[in-house]
Amino acid sequence: MAHAAAAHTEHGHDDHAHDHHEPGFWRKWVFSTDHKMIGIQYIVTGLAFLFFGFGLMMVMRWSIAHGSDVLPGFWGNLLHGIFGDAVFDKAVDPSTKAMVGYSLSTQGYNVFGAMHGTIMVFFGIVPIAFAGFGNFVMPLQIGAVDMAFPRLNMASFWSFFISCVIMVWSFFVEGSAAKSGWTNYPPLAGIADQSHHAVLNGGTLWLLGMVFNITSSLLGAVNFITTFVQLRAPGMTWGRLPFFCWAQFITAYLLLLAFPPLESAAIMNLFDRVFGSSFFMPTGLVVNGAVGPDGQPLLFSGGGSPVLWQHLFWFLAHPEVYVLILPGIGMVTEIIACNSRKPIWGYKAMVGGLFTLAFLSFIVWAHHMYMTDMGPKVAAFFQTTTILISVPSVILLTALLLSLWGGSLRFNTPMLFAAAFLPMFGIGGLTGIPLAFNAVDLYMHDTYYIIAHFHYVVAPGTIFAIFAGVYHWYPKACGRMMNETLGKLHFWGSLVAINCLFMPMFMQGMAGVHRRWWDGGKSAYEATVGPWLDWNLKISYAAWALGAVQLIFVFNFCWSMIRGKKVTSDNPWQATTLEWDTPTPPPHGNFIKPITVYRGPYEYSVPGEDKDYTPQSEPPRDSKPLEAKAHA
Amino acid sequence: MEIPYTVRPRPDTGLANPKLGIWLFIASEVMLFGGLFAGYIFMRLGAEPWMWPHGWLNVPVGTFNTFVLIFSSVTVILSWEALKMRNFKAYKWWLFLTWVCGLLFLIIKLSYEWPNKFNHFGAYIKKEAAEKYEEYLGNEGEDGRLARGQAPRLFISGHPKAWSDVKDPSMDKIVLAAIDDENHTPKSAENDRAHFIPRDMVHLHEGHEVVLDKKDLVNGFGPFYPRLNTYLACYFMITGLHGLHVLGGVIVFIFFWGPGSKLYKTNPEQLCNRIEVAGLFWHLVDLIWIFVFPIFYLL
Amino acid sequence: MAEQHTHAPESKDGHVHAAEAHSHGSDAHGHGSYLHHVRPYLIVGVALFVFTVVTVGLSYVDFDHIFGSHGMNMKIGLAVATFKVCLVGAWFMHLKSEKRSIWIPLLFTFFFCLGLFVLCLLAYFNPIMTTGHTHH
Numbered sequence A: 001m002a003h004a005a006a007a008h009t010e011h012g013h014d015d016h017a018h019d020h021h022e023p024g025f026w027r028k029w030v031f032s033t034d035h036k037m038i039g040i041q042y043i044v045t046g047l048a049f050l051f052f053g054f055g056l057m058m059v060m061r062w063s064i065a066h067g068s069d070v071l072p073g074f075w076g077n078l079l080h081g082i083f084g085d086a087v088f089d090k091a092v093d094p095s096t097k098a099m100v101g102y103s104l105s106t107q108g109y110n111v112f113g114a115m116h117g118t119i120m121v122f123f124g125i126v127p128i129a130f131a132g133f134g135n136f137v138m139p140l141q142i143g144a145v146d147m148a149f150p151r152l153n154m155a156s157f158w159s160f161f162i163s164c165v166i167m168v169w170s171f172f173v174e175g176s177a178a179k180s181g182w183t184n185y186p187p188l189a190g191i192a193d194q195s196h197h198a199v200l201n202g203g204t205l206w207l208l209g210m211v212f213n214i215t216s217s218l219l220g221a222v223n224f225i226t227t228f229v230q231l232r233a234p235g236m237t238w239g240r241l242p243f244f245c246w247a248q249f250i251t252a253y254l255l256l257l258a259f260p261p262l263e264s265a266a267i268m269n270l271f272d273r274v275f276g277s278s279f280f281m282p283t284g285l286v287v288n289g290a291v292g293p294d295g296q297p298l299l300f301s302g303g304g305s306p307v308l309w310q311h312l313f314w315f316l317a318h319p320e321v322y323v324l325i326l327p328g329i330g331m332v333t334e335i336i337a338c339n340s341r342k343p344i345w346g347y348k349a350m351v352g353g354l355f356t357l358a359f360l361s362f363i364v365w366a367h368h369m370y371m372t373d374m375g376p377k378v379a380a381f382f383q384t385t386t387i388l389i390s391v392p393s394v395i396l397l398t399a400l401l402l403s404l405w406g407g408s409l410r411f412n413t414p415m416l417f418a419a420a421f422l423p424m425f426g427i428g429g430l431t432g433i434p435l436a437f438n439a440v441d442l443y444m445h446d447t448y449y450i451i452a453h454f455h456y457v458v459a460p461g462t463i464f465a466i467f468a469g470v471y472h473w474y475p476k477a478c479g480r481m482m483n484e485t486l487g488k489l490h491f492w493g494s495l496v497a498i499n500c501l502f503m504p505m506f507m508q509g510m511a512g513v514h515r516r517w518w519d520g521g522k523s524a525y526e527a528t529v530g531p532w533l534d535w536n537l538k539i540s541y542a543a544w545a546l547g548a549v550q551l552i553f554v555f556n557f558c559w560s561m562i563r564g565k566k567v568t569s570d571n572p573w574q575a576t577t578l579e580w581d582t583p584t585p586p587p588h589g590n591f592i593k594p595i596t597v598y599r600g601p602y603e604y605s606v607p608g609e610d611k612d613y614t615p616q617s618e619p620p621r622d623s624k625p626l627e628a629k630a631h632a
Numbered sequence B: 001m002e003i004p005y006t007v008r009p010r011p012d013t014g015l016a017n018p019k020l021g022i023w024l025f026i027a028s029e030v031m032l033f034g035g036l037f038a039g040y041i042f043m044r045l046g047a048e049p050w051m052w053p054h055g056w057l058n059v060p061v062g063t064f065n066t067f068v069l070i071f072s073s074v075t076v077i078l079s080w081e082a083l084k085m086r087n088f089k090a091y092k093w094w095l096f097l098t099w100v101c102g103l104l105f106l107i108i109k110l111s112y113e114w115p116n117k118f119n120h121f122g123a124y125i126k127k128e129a130a131e132k133y134e135e136y137l138g139n140e141g142e143d144g145r146l147a148r149g150q151a152p153r154l155f156i157s158g159h160p161k162a163w164s165d166v167k168d169p170s171m172d173k174i175v176l177a178a179i180d181d182e183n184h185t186p187k188s189a190e191n192d193r194a195h196f197i198p199r200d201m202v203h204l205h206e207g208h209e210v211v212l213d214k215k216d217l218v219n220g221f222g223p224f225y226p227r228l229n230t231y232l233a234c235y236f237m238i239t240g241l242h243g244l245h246v247l248g249g250v251i252v253f254i255f256f257w258g259p260g261s262k263l264y265k266t267n268p269e270q271l272c273n274r275i276e277v278a279g280l281f282w283h284l285v286d287l288i289w290i291f292v293f294p295i296f297y298l299l
Numbered sequence C: 001m002a003e004q005h006t007h008a009p010e011s012k013d014g015h016v017h018a019a020e021a022h023s024h025g026s027d028a029h030g031h032g033s034y035l036h037h038v039r040p041y042l043i044v045g046v047a048l049f050v051f052t053v054v055t056v057g058l059s060y061v062d063f064d065h066i067f068g069s070h071g072m073n074m075k076i077g078l079a080v081a082t083f084k085v086c087l088v089g090a091w092f093m094h095l096k097s098e099k100r101s102i103w104i105p106l107l108f109t110f111f112f113c114l115g116l117f118v119l120c121l122l123a124y125f126n127p128i129m130t131t132g133h134t135h136h
């Protein structure tokens, strides 16, 4: 086969004939079984939720900075119009009795806080980074025609969609949405909805939404793993898989095995809330003199324990934090390799690190529960495993840093985001290590230090990786490039704002400022943490600035779809992996020629080659391609 | 476009897609029921001994249902083997038996076992009021439960005269028209251990008007609903979810027995795979029941 | 990558001859009669019936009393159940001759499931014993 990669990457999208018939509008855009369309559906829905969740946070930052002061007129009216009296208080001038505006109520703060966390984690990042990019990119990278079970794939998207509808709907029921944190700890969560409708209340709908969300993830995980194992193109041996695919594979395993216990916990919790059982209600629980549907103190619960919920929740939620970060690391790896024109350093160590990380992540969960009357033996076990798990994390980070060494770096927008990911993830990960120690954590737990720790990992970490991924794969999906100048503006603005936002939180947290104080602590904790509360307003400015900067991205994303520079090649970044071997955008069925893989994923700047990248599908020059083993 | 390895195994992995898919699904199901059983263990360890009931379920019925499920697990394999031999008729018959068994299991569950709980009344007595109801509890005295080293009995069950009294918050008394064996002869050592056929379900003693003051009752009293105690909560949750799985299996088998079996004409190999995959799921359902049966019925 | 279809389903009469038509099924044991094939399943099925009866019977023996230790009935009952589950897994679900790529992930699943039980229990049995004041 004499055709070199350049020969078939040059042609535009109209000169390749495809023999498949065009599906109608609904089959193509809505009820599609094509993994690329489903991926895009996930990404678009997820981005919408990401911005919605971000919006909730910007309102909360008002409350933290200004307490119960009324919101600026326009925003107050708008938000009250949407969310209603359950979330926004009407403020009246005491002397004139004239209405002065709306402020976020204390209960409203709880609603927004809980839903911010839930939406960002389960409706923003996982759908985009895992389901979205995984769907779009992974089958292309392994040379598959589609996912292994296309209809199941569609089913998981629609199950996800139902969960989205339930979550959004929950804002509009009596008492508004869930209001007890993204962890939804009982018994608090139950009490918070006690005066509302027995079934149609925020917390119960939250659980119902989660059941659908979890089901979607489980179906997705089955599909991802099967695709990864079964549909690799001929010659795509385990050692030739791009790291992104490994990351998706491991992520799918985490979801597959960690999510079901939360699903069972959600079912138990639904029983508690709807049928009045007491799985999570301790004996002797009395709140304001009463609890439970009868309004009596709970005399005998029969073994119920809120700690059980925490165990089952964190059994999921610790692996979940790796679900949040691993696809990000995967994307960053691809982008760094491509833009440093250099193979990844320590590919095997990285894959090994992934496996270790996945294994350990199942046995560290109780480091979130040091405060739950946990004895020394158990605490010692979990401290040890938690410290162990930082080793593979550091391996991944180090390998990526070393990959930059000596490369000829191209600082385009995706690369900027990917490169910034490294120190940001580093800060987030390293600040987790002190938390692994019981003695430190008893003090740090539930302070802003925790908030800063995990936001450094997920916000300038995973979300930056997502941005990098969007800029990087946009030309493949849309056939047009996103604007570079706007992209760089977006990057630098985000980088500065996000650090101004989260860095001071470490200081606040170490000084003792707690999370979940609706007014940032002004009314009750001025005496203990007073000086640190001045930071609240500054941090809020950073948050709003960060929000403003994202408008550049939204504009760029939409505008480039119609006006962006058209790609002149199917492989605009001159990358080696298989997704760039497809026409742009890839048709149903992906590849228009049979794909065989002859080499590893990162053959950049190989000495003696005629160009600085050698696509995986390019046959070796001196041997006949037929000799490549089909299923090595 | 065709997805490869939907029927034939991929040479290097030795697996066809559906088989790998179903095993992954089974793995996640194991974790799902693992979470539920973790809940069961927590409840059981946390409950005070007198709160965790024994012998509330009908063992012969449960045993029969166990037989039904095991039998259907065998028939589904026979049907698959028949299909592999390309014996379509035998395939149909064995599969028919399989889904009929699944349905029988559900019918027994929903027509006898569950309703039997829903129309039975039970109430826990507050410790400080136990004295008042000693006649029905049988804890005190030389021949009392405590003297025999048993956990105290603080539970009275039977049939109320009027269910409306139970539900109506303005009524402060509940009158039982009939009580169970255990409360009828509370001191009998016969009642210390669970019976093969639970007596409190079978022997209702009428003619005893027992008056319960709601003030003396632990909240949650009423029919044998999940809220009565955590044993029932676990029971309904786990058997309910298991029942949904049985229902899913039955639907799938009816499909492959009816319209789905047309595939035999065009691609028997694929039908064979599908039955294998559905069978694997069915064995999982059986396997879960093998744990459910002893922990709720026997132990 | 179209799948090649197998022979049309012809032989209605016998299980015995049909075995030849089936030359490339998904499992290895392609020879012998129907009865020969299904015998292990029947044996396992009967064993499951028997052990069900055994479970029921054992639950009416007071092992706690016999061994003088608490929870013996529970342990014995669960041991029998586990044995039955192993039978189902090994024969009905063919785990005893299944590919490594199937049972290695399953092994991890069981390990994590066990971890969930054991660690929760540990946390349950190992609370912080005493705080400031200890009076009874």
Ligand code: HEM
Pocket (backbone or CB within 6 Å): A321, A322, A324, A325, A367, A368, A386, A387, A389, A390, A393, A428, A429, A430, A432, A433, A435, A436, A437, A441, A444, A445, A446, A450, A453, A454, A457, A458
């Ligand atoms: C590198 C090693 C890491 C260690 C040792 C570590 C350790 C910890 C510990 C001990 C806590 C509990 C703090 C508390 O609540 O008192 C925690 C919280 C958290 N970590 Fe990490 N972490 C690490 C990496 C990560 C990564 C990669 C993520 C990914 C997103 C992450 C996300 C979170 C989140 C979301 C929470 C807070 C959950 C909540 O309470 O709402 N961590 N971390």
Ligand SMILES: [Cu+2]
Pocket (backbone or CB within 6 Å): A317, A318, A321, A364, A365, A367, A368
């Ligand atoms: Cu964690």
